[in-house]
Amino acid sequence: MSVGPSRPQVDEQVIGAGTTVRFALLVVLLLVASSEMVLTVLSDLLGRNDVGCLLAAGADPDAGTLRAFLTLQTQNAAYEACLARYVGPPPPWWVAIAWPALLPAVAAVLFFALPAWKARRGRVVPLDAIDHSGDLRRVLADLVSVAGLARPPRFVVDPAAASVGAVVFGRNRSPTVCLHGGLLARARNDDGRFRAVLLHELAHIRYGDVTITYATVAVWRVFVAAVLLPFAAWCIGELVSSLRSPAAVPALPVLTRALLFTVVLIVLVHLARSDVLRSREIYADRAAVLWGAGPEHWVSPASGPARGAPARALGSFIELWRTHPRWDLRRDALTDPSALFDVPALPMFLTGAAATLINAQLSASLTQYGGLGAWWTLTAGMISAGLVAGVAGIALWRATVYAMLTSRPASTWVRAGLGLGCGMVAGELVMSRIAVFEWLPPHPEVLLLGVVAGIVFAWWVAQCAHLWARRWWGPSLRPAMLLSLAAAGLALSSWFGWWRSEGAQLALGPPATVADEVRLLEEFFPGPPGDRWATLWAVATVDPLLTGIAFRPLAPTAVAVLWLVPVAALAIRPTGGVPRWARAAVGNAGDASGPAREPPPLGRVLVPGLWGGALAWAAAVVVQAYMHAHPPSSGQPSALYRLIYAVWLLVGLFVASGAAAVVAGAFVRRYRLLTVLIAAETAAVVGLAGMLVLLSVDGCVPPLNTLRTTCHWDPGSSWSFLRPFLALGVVLPGLIAIVVAAVGTVVRGFRSPPAPPARGRTRAERRGPLAGRVGVAALCAVAVGITASGETHLVGAAATAQDAPDHRLSLRVPGEEASPQMTAMQVVSWFRVGGQELMARFVADLRDVGDAVAAPDGTLVDHVPVSRVRPLCADIGRFAQDADRYFRVPEPQAQLLWQTLTAQAAAGGADCVQALDERNADLLGTAVAELERAGATGGLFGRRLNEVAEKAMPS
The missing domain is CATH 1.20.120 (Four Helix Bundle (Hemerythrin (Met), subunit A))
Known part of the structure; x- marks a missing residue:
């Protein structure tokens, strides 16, 4: 579809294509998968089979993964001793590192051999052997100059190729352009066609497509020959053995998924690589036209009669597997680059699936060498999340910016998020880390949380991109984009870490009842019967889920950056006019910075949060009065009494944060997620700060005396009391805000009423920009301090937990008797x-x-x-x-x-x-x-x- 004259022509390189990161995603997937596949086969060849120890412990694979897991947990010491004696250690650690290093080395040899092989296979000849007069050489030198290449490539000719085309291969520093014989035959009669084809190939060199394309080809071929085919053969052999041996039947789902993984990997890599190459072809086409090639040379074959819906659907499916787009799509993209800025669901699906496979393979490798602690799990998650942020995040930024500059509707983030989330779930289904002995986990509905995670990621990135693009006035959007994507990647890495442990546990089923949790709390917090309040049951009900979400390293930091990054954007004062980055992208930005679409003022966004913080203070006062009216029966506050006191304080904080989120969401239509996040977290930060003050003066107001009866300023002990709960106080309000924003968006009941002009500025804005900046700086400083303190406590607690003895109760082992x-x-x-x-x-x-x-x-x-x-x-x-x-x-x-x-x-x-x-x-x-x-x-x-x-x- 052509763009009308009123539409600004957007530079497709305004942010960056993001294709390099997409190639990197594929390469990382192949390297990580190769390491885990080799370790799996090598472990089997070494006789490392833990089925004997598993069965000896009483685990029943037929009863499911959860029952087997709980059975092993109750006899963990004996199981570890059995593994150490009868299974033995895993292959040497250097195997897991050496193989991913060996694979690129072999691929590098193939990469440097590919140009010679392609030249020999095509029986090409040097250009000088055909161009005796030098006329063709001069034309090519002119085209090289037009393309802006620092050095000319090597030109060769394939006389046997009858097509009117050319191909470039080799590497960026020493590329080779092969001219087909059919193109040379028409060079004199159709000079425009000749120039268009050559400029297209030179654009691939200019954009650096050659090295990364053929490097990926080399890595893939080595991976297939050295890893994938042997692994598939091993899987088939193990499957045949499983069908013959009743003792190995429980491993049938594991082996089937391993074989399915090889198929999925082939499909995933091919589809993702084809999608990237199709977009690179369009980039090269547009560059060629920009350098003077005539659009009329992109001629599509005559279309046949109109086809029905099934035929069109089949054609779209076939298009997914092509490395070159159809000619009609390429022709339309010359005047309308919207295809380069669209965010289709399939690339997002492939990205989510690849990220999950990378995370699962890394976690599996770390498990074999005892490296599945919180920090190692977080590292695996950061690698996967960083790749997702680089691929999906850049695509969402490009789509948002293009829609702003052209005043077009943006590609829906819901579609992108659904594709990303469904890809993460699909990747999980082909791995054996949740459902091991079953075909599906006992609670497959929990997998929907992965879809939710993908949608929230896309939602936040799209709104943050829109907000920063409105407020950023620099010559390039890249700094703002990198800042927001770093924040989104950190949050997604926390999700991967949580999913690896607590999320997987939810999919398997709860390991203990609420009564078990109550007994555990009673064991840790002994005291007289008077301290056994009904609150204990409430704590036991929500504690496993909340602690799993909040008490993970970097979880508070991840939530903090999700609201501080948009606060930083809102803190930038709008100066009016067209931003410099927009002028660089288009000659006229149109209404991209129109006042009707300006984000709300920061002061107006913070006001609900400040009132929510005041509500949290009031709730803390009510809790103190309640606890004062129900003193401990022993006269001295016990550990259980302190726990219940802290829980009620947190309940008041969460209610206040939720109220602030609801109020903030009720008065906005755009940026709802960001606004609600800022309001809820502002209320949480202000509320926590107020609670610290109230705890520090505990004992000074007799009706509110809770832990002390004497009046003195004691922030140290108050901070020690509150510090273990800071992480939960920061993380859960963010989750509440996401739920509130989602509900408001789904029901669309929160409309933005027109604000009267008299209320256009908040009190802080009327006091002047300096007062507003000082207030925002103070709020951010308090937020950073609270988050940092919560993080240090989590780090210390995680280190202590690794060396502490296991005091868990004996878990129930549900299920029927074994056959x-x-x-x-x-x-x-x-x-x-x-x-x-x-x-x-x-x-x-x-x-x-x-x-x-x-x-x-x-x-x-x-x-x-x-x-x-x-x-x-x-x-x-x-x-x-x-x-x-x-x-x-x-x-x-x-x-x-x-x-x-x-x-x-x-x-x-x-x-x-x-x-x-x-x-x-x-x-x-x-x-x-x-x-x-x-x-x-x-x-x-x-x-x-x-x-x-x-x-x-x-x-």
Whole structure:
């Protein structure tokens, strides 16, 4: 579609194409995937299979991932010991690093060999061999000068190519342009066509397309040959083995998804690469026209008769796989570059899928080497989020800026966000990190949170791009874009970190009931019955979700930048006129900076937040009065009393932040998300600051005395009390604001009423710009201080948690009993990976003790060899201890016999050692009798194991 004369012609390079980052996304995906694939195959070749330990622990893969996970959690020490002994360490750590380094090295060799191979395959000849007069060389030199190239490329000719075209290959520093024979044949008769084709190819060189295109080709070919095909062959072999072996059937979903991953990877890389190359072709076309090529040379074939909807749909699907766009699209793009600024759903889908695959592969590699702590998880998330911000963020910025400059409707961020979120969910479905032994997670509806995350990301980036483009007056928008995308990437990295742990847990199901959480709180906060308020149940209900969201490193910082970055944009004073970056992009920016579309003044945006902060102060006063009226029964505030006090303070803060968000959203139509975020977080920051003041003077107002009864200024202890809750106080208001903004946008009940002129300026604005800037600076300083303090507390808590003992309650293991066949497999595995060794050790010690102390007639010998018998009795005691540390027997009756056996062995071994030390013959007789009973129980235990195994697995 052509653009009318009133539309400004926008420079397509106004921000940058973003295609380099999109190529980088593909390369990173291939490198990360290669490392994990190689580690997987190598681990299998080394015999690293943890199925034996998994079954020995009593985990039932048929019952689902959650039940298996909870079973292992209750016996984690035994499971880790089993892995260390029977599975062994993973491949050397340098393998995970060396392979991604080796892949580019081999690809580099192929990259430098590609030009020679293409030249040899096409049997090209140097240009001088055909251009004897030098006329063609002079024309090409002129075209090189028009294209602005610092040095001319190497020109060759493919005489056998009959097409009227050319191709460039090699690398940016030494490119080669191959002229087809058909093009040279028409050069004299159709000089315009010749110049258009050559200028197009020279534009690829000017834009640096050559190196990155062929480097991606080289990496992909090496990846396919060295990694993808061997991995696919391994997957197929394992699948065949799984179908033949009942013991490996639970791994069937894992292996199927691994094979599906290879297919998805091929499709994803091809579609993403084709999409990028199609856009680069349009960039080169427009550059050629800009340099003087005639648009009439972009001639499309004659269109046939009108086709039906199915045919058009098929044509659109085929177009997705092409590396060159259709001629009609290329022709239309010469006068209307909107195709370059559009944000289709498919590229966003591919970006989301690639980001999830990168994050999952990195996390899997780190897991093998014990690096799945909060910071390592966050690092993996930052890499994925940074690539998403670079690809999807730049695309959204370009679409927003183009719509502003041309006064056209912007590409909907909802479509882009849906594509991005659905891609992240689709990527999750082909990985085995949530649903391991199932085809789908037990709660697949939780995956919709990934779609929500993609929509919120696109929503925030689009509104932030619009806001900064209105207020930025510099010669280039790149600084503003980089600032906003860094903020969006940080927030998305926190999402990836949360999804890797708490989000995955929600998809599997809750590991414990609310009653379990209450018992856990009672264990950590002991006190008299008077302190067990109903509030404890409320805390237990929301605590797992809230702590998972807020108590993660960099989560408070991520929320802080989401509202401080737009505050910085609103703080820039509008000066009127057309911004310099807009004048550089178009000759006339039109109404891009029209006053009717100006963002609201910062003061007006902050007022609801300031009133919300005052409401939070009032709520804190009410909470203090309530707590004062319900003092602790012991007279001194217990840890539980302090927890409940803090929870009520936070509830008041959240209510005040939500009220500020609702009020702010009710009076805006544009920038709703940013406005609501600023209002809610302003209320939270002001409220937290006010709470610190109130806590510091606790004891000075008798009706409000809560933790102290004497009046003195004590900000230190107040800060220590409030600091553990700062992260939650910063993060949750941001989530509340997102919900409020989403509801307001969906129901469209929040309309922007026309403001009367008298209310056009806030009180801060009437006081002058200096007062407003000082107030904004003070607010930002307080916000940064609170966020930084919350972050340092989280970092310290995370470091302490890594070394602290695990005080978790024994988790419930829901689900039905395992099938007889699965129980037999579990019992056999229990016996093979440790149970057999324990039993053999006990039987040998028992036999040697009997030989040493018993006479042929069954009585005790007169002279017991103490030096021989005592070590045997002591080892029987150690056997009982080792048996207690080993897995429970995964069969109820056998487990009862095993418990009886270990108890009898422990008592007999201890009595035997004591009897020998005290030379007590009577006690020694008792010990021998106890050991004989243990031996009899051991016989019953062995027969029970055989019954279970033979019943379900007959020979």
